[in-house]
Amino acid sequence: MKFFVNPSKFNEMADYLFRPLLILSIILFAIGLLFSFYLSPDDYQQGSTVRIMYVHVPSAWLALLTYAIMTLYSILALAFRIPFGFIFNTAVAPIGAVFTLICIISGSLWGKPMWGTWWVWDARLTSVAILFIIYLIIIFMNLSFENRIVREKVVAIFILVGSVNLPIVKFSVDWWNTLHQPATISKLSKPSIDPSMMTPLIIMTFAFIMIGVAIAILRIKTEIISRKSYLS
C-alpha cells in the first residue's frame, strides 16, 4: 500500500497500471455508451432525455469522490507530514473541476426540457455551483504564491475548510425543499431505478472512474517530475 503515499513507489505502480487502465476505460466507455444510447429503454415519462443521466450522475459522483479523496490527502499531508498529499492535491484538483463542470452542463441540458428551466437557485444546484467555485479557487491558489512550502499548506487548509460543502451537496435534497429530485440510489433502500437502466449507469460510472484515475496518474507523475527538477 506504500504507493498511496510514496512518490517513487507511486511511479512504479503507475507505470504498471497506466496502460491497462486506459484500455479498460476505452472498453468500458464503448460498452457504456452503446448501452446508454441503444440498449437501454426510454423512460416512462422522460423519454430519451433519461440518457443524459448516464453522464450526469457518474460525473456528479466523481466530482464529490475526488473532493473527498483530496480531503483525506490534505489530512495526511498536514497531520502526518506526507508530502505526497500536496502533490496529489495539486495534480487532481483540475480533474474534479472538470467532472463538476460536466455535471453542471449535462444537468442544465436535462433541466431545460424536463423542469422547463436551465438553472434555478435551489439548494442542490447552488451547493454544486459552490463546489465548482471551490475547485477553481484551489486551482488558482496552486498557481499563485512564490513559496511552495507556504502555498501547499494554505491550499491543504483551504481544501479542508471547503470539505464542509460535501455533506451539504449530498444531503441538500433531503434537508430542504429543492427542485432537484432526491437520491435514487442509496445504500439504505432498494434503488428506485429499473435494472435495465441501472446497467448503463454502473458501466458508465466505472468508465468515468478509470479515465479519471488514468488522467490522475499522468498529472501526478508530471507533478513529481516538475518538483524533482525544481520547476514548481
Next chain:
Amino acid sequence: MSLRFQRLLFILLTLVIILSAVLLILYNTRENVSYFYTPSEIDKSDIIINKIIRIGGFIENNSFNKISSSSFKFKITDEKASILVTFKGILPDLFREGQGAVIEGAFIDKNIFNATNVFAKHDENYMPASIKEDLKDTGYWNKKYK
C-alpha cells in the same frame, strides 16, 4: 500523545467545529434556503398580496382547466391544503395532473395565485416505458408513479 496524533486531533476538531457552525447557520435560515413552500405551509391569514414566492406540490387531479391555448387554471396541493393557480404561458413537457410542480408568482388576492413561471418536478423513480404498459395491463400500475 504523539505530535502527529495531536495534529490529527486538531484538524478533525476544527472540521467538526466549522461543520457545526455552517450547519447551524443553514438550519436557522432554512426557510430561505428552501426553494419553495408547500401549500400547507402557507398560512391563509398571513398572505402578502403581490409578494413573489414559490409553491411546490402536486397538480390536483381533475383540477386542470384550459381557459385558452396559453392560459391555464389548476390547483396545486400537498394533500393537506390546495391553492388555486392561474398561469399564462407555456407549460413544461412533464406537466400533468398528479405530477409534481413548482410555481413561481404571487397571490393576486387571498385565494388566487398568479404564476409567472411553472417548473415541472421530476421524482427519483426511473422506469422503462414498456414496464409501465405491462403494469397497466396486469393492473399493478401504482398511482404514485403517475
